[in-house]
Amino acid sequence: MKRLFPLAFLAAAAFAAPAAQAFAEDTITIGFTYSQTGPLNVDSLGQQRGYEFWRDEVNAAGGIKAGGKSYKVNFVNYDDQSVGGRVQQLYTRLVNQDRAQFLFGPYSSGLTAPAAVISEQYGKIMVASGGAEEKPYMLGNKYLFMVITSASHYLSGAVEALKSKNPHAKVAMVYSDDPFSKTVLTATKQQAEAAGLQVVMDESYAPSTTDFGPIVNKIISSNADAFMGGGHYSDGATLARQMYDQKANMKWVSILVAPGDDKFGELGGAAMGVTVPSQWEVQVSYKPQFGPTTEQFAKAFEDKFHVKADYHSASGYTAGAILQHAIEQANSIEPEKVAAALNATDVTTFFGHIKFATDPGHHGLQTEHEMVLAQWQKVNGKPGRQVVWPDAAKSANLIYPLSASQ
C-alpha cells in the first residue's frame, strides 16, 4: 500500500496538470503598481479605478477573445508609495514572480520612466496612461506605448486660446522644477513665442516650495497679464490661491494638473476662471469605434465608484481597452504580435483618437490624441469645469479676462 501511494499521487497529478494548464491559458495576468500612499495618491487612484473598471467590464463580457479562446483578465498590483525606487523592484517582481504577461504603467512621468526600463528589459508590453514625458519614448523602446497626449503638447491649446483673445499677451511662466513640468513649459515657451506672445518671465521653483508670496510679487513686477505654469497638486493650488489673494490681476491663468481635480473648486473665488489642460472631460463627445460612449462611461463609472470620472480614470480605462483591441486584432497574446497590432492601431474611443508613433526615435508616443482646455466657471451656481477649447469640443464659451468669472 505504501508503494502504491506515490504512484497514485503521480497519476492524480498527471490528470490534474492538464486541467490547471487549461485554466492558466484562459487567464491573462496584467501587472502594475499604483500609488496608494504618497503624494501621487489622488491621481493614481483615478487611474487605478479606470484599470479596474475596464477589467470588470471585460470579464463580465466573457474576457478577451484571441486564438479561439476567451481570456479572463487577472490583475496583480502593488503600492509603489509614489517612490521611483520602489517601482523598479515591484515591476521586476511582477514579471519574475507574478508572471505578468502584460503591464500597465504606474502614475506620473517620474515613475513611468523607471518602470519602462524593466518592461523593456523583459520584453513585456507596457501601456502607459499616466506619464506624459517624452524622454522614455526616445530611447528606442519597443514595448512601451502611451495612450495620452505627451507633455510638450499640454499647453498648446492654452497658447492658441490666449492668442485668440489677446495676441499681444505678456506671459509669466513659473513652474515646478521637475521633468514633467519643465518639458511642458519648455515646449510652451517655444509655442508662445512662435504665436507672437511675449514671455516676460520664465522661472522654475523647487517642488518643496510652500510660500509663493515673493514669487507672486515677482510676477506682478514683470508686468505680465497672463500666467502659465504650476506643476502638480499642492503647488498649483497654492499658486492659484496666492495670485488671487495678492491681487496679481492676471487676465489669464493656466495651471497644470491641480485644477483637473474636483477638489480644486474648494478654492472658491481663486479657482474661478483658471484653465487647465485636460486629456479628457465628461463633456467631450468623440464617436467611439468600439467600447462605451462618454456618457455611458461617465454614468457607469459614477454608479460603480460613487465619484465622478476624471481624465485619469478615463485614460486608465483606455489603456485596457486599447490593449484588449490589440490582442484581439493580433488574435494572439504573444508580445511580438500584440506589439505589431499596437503599432498598427488607429482607432477612436470615447477618450479620443489613438495612434502610436512607430519610428525608432519616438516609438510608442501618442500622435493623434488631442487635449482639451477646461476652465473653472460657475455651473448651476457652483464651481465646475467647462471645456472651452478647441471650439469643436467646447461646452461653454471661454471667459476672458479672468476677472469676469470671479
Add this chain to the structure above:
Amino acid sequence: MFGIIASIIDGVLVGLVYGLAAMGLTLIWGVMDVINLTHGTMIVAGMMALYLISGTLGISPYFTLPPILIGGFFVGFALYWIAVHRMMGRPPLMSLLSTFSVNLVLVGLGTAVWGTALFNVEVSLPGLTIDRYTFPGPHILAAVLAAVIASLLYLFLHYTRLGKALRAVANNREAAELVGIPTTRVLAIAVGCGVALAGVSGMLIGTLFPFTILSGDGYQLKSFVVTVLGGFGNPVGALMGGVALGLLEGAVTPFVPVSWTLVIEFVLFVLVLIAFPGGVFARRGTL
C-alpha cells in the same frame, strides 16, 4: 523697487508663522533633548482641525484657535506617554525612531481616511494694498497672532511657576527633581505645549495656503532650519530664526531665478552653522 520691499515684508509675515511652528519643536528639544519627528504631522493636524471645525460649525477660522491649542496640548501629553516616556535616558536615536514610527502611523491613518486630496479654508479678510502689491489680510493677522502667542509663551516660561519648572528641568533635570519638581509630569507638559504650538501654527498656515495630508514634511524641514538658525532649545531664537528665514526668502527671490532661492538659503544656512555652531541666537540650556 517697492516690489522688493513688498517681498521682504511678505517674507517676514510668513516667517513669524514659521517661527511659531519651530518654537514647538525647539521647546521639546530644550526640555528633554528629544527631536519630535511627528512635528510636521502635528502641523497638518492643526490644519485639518481648522478645516473640520470651521467647516462643520460654520464659524470663523480664527475661533478654532482655542480648541486647537487645548486639543493639541492633550495630544502632545498623550504622545509623551506613548512614544517618549520609555525612551527617556536612552540614546537620542531611540526617541527619534519612536517619534518617527508614530509619525508613520499617523500619516498612514490620515492618508487612509482623507487620501492626499486638497483642502482649502476660505478666509475673507481685507488686505492692505500699496502700489500694485497686496498684503493679504490673513497673512497680516497670522503674523500678529504668531507674535502674540510667542510673547505669551515667553511670559509663561519666565513668569509662571510651571514655566519656571519647565526651565529648571531643561537646565538640570536631576537638580530639579531634588528640589521637588515632578519632572515626569513637567516633561509631559513640555511635549503638550510643543505639540499645541505645532497645531496652532498649522491652523494659522491653514488660513494662508491650501494643504494636503502630506504638507507637513515641507513645514517640518523649515522648522528644523529655523530651529538650528535660532539655536536648539531656544524658543525666542526660533521665532527670530523664522523671521530671518522669511526675510531671506523675500529678499533673495526678486534678485535671482526662483530655483536658486533654496540653494542660496542652504548655502547661508551652512555658513551660519560654521560661524555660529550653536545657532545665531543660541542660549543653550536657558530655554
